[in-house]
Amino acid sequence: MQSSLMGDEIVAVKTNFSTKEFKEIISGYNLGEFLCASPIIAGAVQTNYLVKTSNVISVFRYYENRSRESVSFETNLIEYLRDRNYPCPALFKNKHGQSMGIYKNKPFVIFEFIEGEHLENPNEDQRKQLIQRVAEMHKITKNYRPSSKINRLNYNIESCKKLAQEKSDKINTLNSTEKLKWYTNQLSSLILPKSLPKGVCHCDFHFSNVLYKNGKFNALIDFDDANYTFLIFDLVSLLEPFKSSFDWNTWDKFEMDDEVFDFKEAKKIVSEYAKYRPLNNNEKTHMFDVLKFSILIDCIWYFERGDAKDFFEKRKIDYLDKLGRQNFYKGLF
Numbered sequence: 262m263q264s265s266l267m268g269d270e271i272v273a274v275k276t277n278f279s280t281k282e283f284k285e286i287i288s289g290y291n292l293g294e295f296l297c298a299s300p301i302i303a304g305a306v307q308t309n310y311l312v313k314t315s316n317v318i319s320v321f322r323y324y325e326n327r328s329r330e331s332v333s334f335e336t337n338l339i340e341y342l343r344d345r346n347y348p349c350p351a352l353f354k355n356k357h358g359q360s361m362g363i364y365k366n367k368p369f370v371i372f373e374f375i376e377g378e379h380l381e382n383p384n385e386d387q388r389k390q391l392i393q394r395v396a397e398m399h400k401i402t403k404n405y406r407p408s409s410k411i412n413r414l415n416y417n418i419e420s421c422k423k424l425a426q427e428k429s430d431k432i433n434t435l436n437s438t439e440k441l442k443w444y445t446n447q448l449s450s451l452i453l454p455k456s457l458p459k460g461v462c463h464c465d466f467h468f469s470n471v472l473y474k475n476g477k478f479n480a481l482i483d484f485d486d487a488n489y490t491f492l493i494f495d496l497v498s499l500l501e502p503f504k505s506s507f508d509w510n511t512w513d514k515f516e517m518d519d520e521v522f523d524f525k526e527a528k529k530i531v532s533e534y535a536k537y538r539p540l541n542n543n544e545k546t547h548m549f550d551v552l553k554f555s556i557l558i559d560c561i562w563y564f565e566r567g568d569a570k571d572f573f574e575k576r577k578i579d580y581l582d583k584l585g586r587q588n589f590y591k592g593l594f
Contacts, residue, residue, distance in 0.1 A: 274300040274308040275325050276367075283312065283321075286364060289355045290371065292316050307485065311374070318374040319353060324367055327485075330412030332368040335484050336360040337407060338461055345401050348394065348480045350375050377472030377479040389533050390478035391471055392499060395463070396537035398481070399492045402460035407489060416464070416490035416558060418448055428564040439569035447557055447578060451550045453491065456543055462495040463487050493544050496534055497552040500527040502592065503577065512573045521580050524592035531593050545594055549586045553578055 278286075278298065287295040293316030301309040301320070308323040324332055340360065342349050351373040352360040362369050380387060407413075414420060422445060429441040463470075464486040472480040507521045515521060531540075531548075540548075560574040567573060581589065 274302070274310070276308045276323055278310065278321075278323075282364075283310075286321075286362070286369070287312070287314060289357075289362065290353055291356060292319065292353060292371075312371070317353075320350070320372040320374055321369065322372060323364070323369045327368060328412055329361065329363070329368050330409045331414075332361050332370065334407055334409040334413045335487065336370060337409065338402075338405075338484060338487060341405060342398065342401060347398060347401060348478070349484070350480060350482055372482075375472055375480045375482070377474040379469050379471065380473050381468045383468075383471075383473070387473060387476065387478065388530075391466070392530055392533045393537050394478055394481060395466070395495055395499065396534045398463065399460055399495065400538050402462075403458060403492060405461055407461065410489045413488045415488040416462075416494060416554070418451070418453070421448060421554075421557060421561065424561045425564065428561060432565055436569050437564065440564065440572075443569060443575065444557065444560065447553070451554055452547060453550055453554065454543060454547065457547060457551075458492045458541070458544065459489060460492045461487055462490050462492065462498075464490075464495065464498065466495070466498055491551055491554075492538075493540070493548060493551050494555060496531070497548060497555050499530050499534075500552065502527040502552075502589075503580075509573045512576050513571075515576075517579065517583065522584060522592065528593055545590065546586075548593060549581065549589045552589075553581055556581075 277300075280295070280298075283298050284295045293314040296313045296315060298310045298312045298321065301311055307325055307327075310321040310323075312319050312321045336352055339349055339352055343351055353371040353373065354360050355362055360370060362371075383391070414424075425441055425444045429437040463481060463484060465483060470481065470483040471478070472482060502522050502524055504521055504523045507515060534540075556574050556577050563574070567575075584592075
């Protein structure tokens with residue numbers, strides 16, 4: 262069985278490390294003698310290696326596009342969670358007691374290797390275990406105020422406006438300009454009161470970031486996208502109120518009068534989550550807005566995709582608007 266700290270894309274490592282370089286890096290830790298390292302190719306953004314020493318097996322992550330402050334957000338969060346017995350990989354500290362190292366002007370971290378397997382299709386009990394662990398993480402981070410959050414990409418209206426503008430400017434077409442107008446109008450229509458509880462969310466529950474051992478939840482890994490945002494952002498990420506037949510490559514086969522919602526599973530997820538962290542009335546009322554917000558964030562990552570007049574994320578929001586806030590609420594609660 263193997264552990265991975267990556268996302269879902271299969272890419273080669275971006276930075277190659279020689280045996281000599283690894284020996285130099287490992288010499289700064291009390292991990293024993295370096296034996297070997299093999300690249301973990303299932304990584305979307307950062308460079309990752311499985312490293313074996315005479316004492317331990319670990320995962321070496323080299324951050325290709327994160328500032329030191331951004332990585333500090335992640336290491337501080339993991340240490341905070343570990344101190345509260347949350348199941349996630351521990352960090353190995355170097356001989357100076359630091360969790361983050363610097364090599365060739367880029368930060369790196371050495372994580373504990375955790376045994377387990379990634380389940381693309383977990384059963385109902387395993388899904389419940391994940392929901393429970395997500396709710397428990399939110400209880401832990403609700404009162405957590407990360408000192409370096411200003412250096413992280415936090416999901417809020419201002420950061421999304423900025424990212425969308427950057428995407429539009431980079432593409433620099435009439436289509437991207439029109440999409441930006443739609444996008445900013447949608448952001449301005451959201452109702453996200455300041456009283457909505459905030460904390461640190463994981464923000465990436467792809468199956469490759471969840472480890473099970475002997476059929477039981479064993480660890481949540483890869484906090485590279487974690488940030489300070491609305492706590493229910495993670496919950497709406499677990500929800501899928503749209504029918505499975507309605508997705509990114511079938512959406513244009515549907516008409517606006519078609520029924521695309523199925524709240525059966527979504528209702529179960531909300532109910533299971535609330536067993537461990539009850540939702541307040543504000544969160545229930547504005548689940549509609551946070552779901553739309555999460556769709557708008559997806560839109561940023563796929564800004565080049567589709568015609569501004571009609572594209573997947575726009576269609577999802579159009580269907581939600583047609584359903585309406587009150588009916589959405591009834592469908593979940």
